[in-house]
Amino acid sequence: MKESSVHQLTSHLFRENAGKMVGLLCKRYGYDKADLAMDVVQDSFEAALSTWKFRGLPDQPAAWLMRVAINKMINRLKQADTRRAIEDSLFRDAGDSFLPESLDGNAGFDPGEIRDSQLNLLFFFCERPAPARVRIILTLYYLCGFGYAEIGNALWMKEEAVKKSLHRHKKLLHFFQPDEDYLKRRLEPAALDSLLDILYLLFNEGYKTTRHREGIHKDLCYEAMRLAQLVLAHLEDGRSHDDGRLAEDGRNTEDGRLHALLALMFFNVSRFPARLDEQLSWIRLEDQDRSQWDRSLISEGFHHLNRAAKLLDAPGRFYLEALISSLHCTAPDFASTDWTRIGFLYRQLEQLHPGHLSYRLNRIIAESHNGGVAEALREMTELGALLSQDILPSYIICLAYLYEKSGDVVNASRYYDEALRLTRSPIDQRFIQRKKSSLL
Amino acid sequence: MKEFLLLIRENANYGQLSPEQMQNCVQEHIAWVQSLVERGHYERANPLEPEGSVIREGRVTDGPLIETKECVSGFYLLLANSLEEATAIGLECPDVQLGATIEIRPLMPMNEA
Numbered sequence: 126m127k128e129s130s131v132h133q134l135t136s137h138l139f140r141e142n143a144g145k146m147v148g149l150l151c152k153r154y155g156y157d158k159a160d161l162a163m164d165v166v167q168d169s170f171e172a173a174l175s176t177w178k179f180r181g182l183p184d185q186p187a188a189w190l191m192r193v194a195i196n197k198m199i200n201r202l203k204q205a206d207t208r209r210a211i212e213d214s215l216f217r218d219a220g221d222s223f224l225p226e227s228l229d230g231n232a233g234f235d236p237g238e239i240r241d242s243q244l245n246l247l248f249f250f251c252e253r254p255a256p257a258r259v260r261i262i263l264t265l266y267y268l269c270g271f272g273y274a275e276i277g278n279a280l281w282m283k284e285e286a287v288k289k290s291l292h293r294h295k296k297l298l299h300f301f302q303p304d305e306d307y308l309k310r311r312l313e314p315a316a317l318d319s320l321l322d323i324l325y326l327l328f329n330e331g332y333k334t335t336r337h338r339e340g341i342h343k344d345l346c347y348e349a350m351r352l353a354q355l356v357l358a359h360l361e362d363g364r365s366h367d368d369g370r371l372a373e374d375g376r377n378t379e380d381g382r383l384h385a386l387l388a389l390m391f392f393n394v395s396r397f398p399a400r401l402d403e404q405l406s407w408i409r410l411e412d413q414d415r416s417q418w419d420r421s422l423i424s425e426g427f428h429h430l431n432r433a434a435k436l437l438d439a440p441g442r443f444y445l446e447a448l449i450s451s452l453h454c455t456a457p458d459f460a461s462t463d464w465t466r467i468g469f470l471y472r473q474l475e476q477l478h479p480g481h482l483s484y485r486l487n488r489i490i491a492e493s494h495n496g497g498v499a500e501a502l503r504e505m506t507e508l509g510a511l512l513s514q515d516i517l518p519s520y521i522i523c524l525a526y527l528y529e530k531s532g533d534v535v536n537a538s539r540y541y542d543e544a545l546r547l548t549r550s551p552i553d554q555r556f557i558q559r560k561k562s563s564l565l
Numbered sequence: 566m567k568e569f570l571l572l573i574r575e576n577a578n579y580g581q582l583s584p585e586q587m588q589n590c591v592q593e594h595i596a597w598v599q600s601l602v603e604r605g606h607y608e609r610a611n612p613l614e615p616e617g618s619v620i621r622e623g624r625v626t627d628g629p630l631i632e633t634k635e636c637v638s639g640f641y642l643l644l645a646n647s648l649e650e651a652t653a654i655g656l657e658c659p660d661v662q663l664g665a666t667i668e669i670r671p672l673m674p675m676n677e678a
């Protein structure tokens with residue numbers, strides 16, 4: 126215990142490994158057994174819980190979990206096989222065993238196999254003829270180890286609705302062809318859209334989580350970035366074997382969009398070190414110590430941004446967002462930020478996605494930094510008529526912020542109070558509380 | 566310091582917890598054990614396999630688990646100055662929040678006979 130007690134669990138180890146374990150178990154023993162695989166993974170976590178609390182952590186918790194899961198899966202299949210053999214023998218001669226060959230003792234696994242099984246499942250989900258939201262739910266559940274409540278949190282759905290949706294759509298897994306290598310096929314544009322959305326959501330869930338003390342789930346962000354890089358490497362790899370796919374002008378939208386998403390991710394994580402203070406409260410962009418931003422991550426972001434610019438034929442959502450983020454990353458301080466260009470870029474985003482009111486909200490705030498607070502407040506009133514639940518807390522905080530800027534302490538305080546009622550995260554609450562008390 | 570046996574009886578049912586929540590449980594536990602080690606209360610601990618056998622009135626059955634639902638998942642051997650102190654330590658155990666029953670028994674010292 127003494128030596129092993131120094132081991133610390135990486136945060137989200139369970140969640141991240143849930144996806145890896147389910148992916149590997151499905152790949153080896155059949156995707157029609159996904160529910161059994163989910164059960165087995167849950168069992169393995171329970172085993173970890175009841176063993177580790179007496180013994181301390183093993184040297185390699187992830188490998189421990191994977192080994193236990195494989196053994197449990199084999200045992201469960203053997204039990205089912207025995208049961209079936211008995212049932213069969215009652216009616217006719219026992220038929221072929223449905224146990225896969227790989228059961229013959231091989232409980233080892235290698236990282237390549239885990240990675241391929243995850244990508245296979247990711248590609249498979251993205252291709253399902255189901256609404257985008259369903260595809261995202263399936264991926265988060267089977268591949269990313271999200272529970273019902275966590276999916277609900279990420280997608281602004283009620284837990285019960287998540288459960289229902291999963292129950293209704295999990296039969297899609299039965300269409301998985303074990304012999305088909307999904308990685309070898311070309312992703313349809315709609316499937317790629319889903320894939321990018323999933324990675325974006327996963328990243329955002331990490332970037333601004335509502336349920337955790339630390340506020341930023343770095344590991345979730347890095348997991349999304351890791352998956353994005355895997356997919357990109359896979360696309361590039363496939364292309365080098367098949368020159369016919371390259372467009373004549375060298376443009377390639379698929380790769381370009383992944384580069385754009387990666388650029389956005391790198392720029393955003395570069396600000397991690399400066400976003401939270403010691404009391405675990407957010408630090409506003411204007412108050413952040415910019416020397417703490419990670420320069421190497423920023424340059425990585427620019428690498429992807431440049432690649433995206435070469436490959437894309439039209440700027441999309443991720444590219445525009447990455448551009449905005451790059452402007453923040455390169456501004457020497459808040460005041461000299463190019464708010465006019467940022468406002469312009471947000472306007473383009475608004476045109477591309479009129480339904481995403483957060484773009485409009487961000488644009489109003491960006492333009493208010495150019496001195497037009499009165500105009501911003503007028504636009505906020507218009508926006509107020511269109512609000513949906515998901516954006517309401519941000520809207521109210523922005524309203525308070527604008528009143529604060531205009532010197533209207535009474536209204537600022539009133540809206541900070543209201544924002545306090547609407548937020549659940551302790552970090553958000555601390556932030557709002559502090560802003561409110563600084564008014565006086 | 567005296568020795569105390571701490572038994573955790575739990576109705577192991579984590580079915581509703583997500584992986585993230587399960588990991589939080591593990592982490593709380595590890596933090597608790599860590600603090601026991603640091604404060605010098607920890608002697609040893611071991612989990613128990615879920616299966617086992619029971620001999621009752623000369624007859625062997627498949628373990629106590631099926632009939633009682635609650636089962637002993639493992640034990641800790643703790644060092645404390647008094648039963649009160651050992652009980653206070655037991656109350657800190659994260660399993661208390663999950664509804665586990667915890668039994669604390671002083672070991673009878675044998676070397677003074």
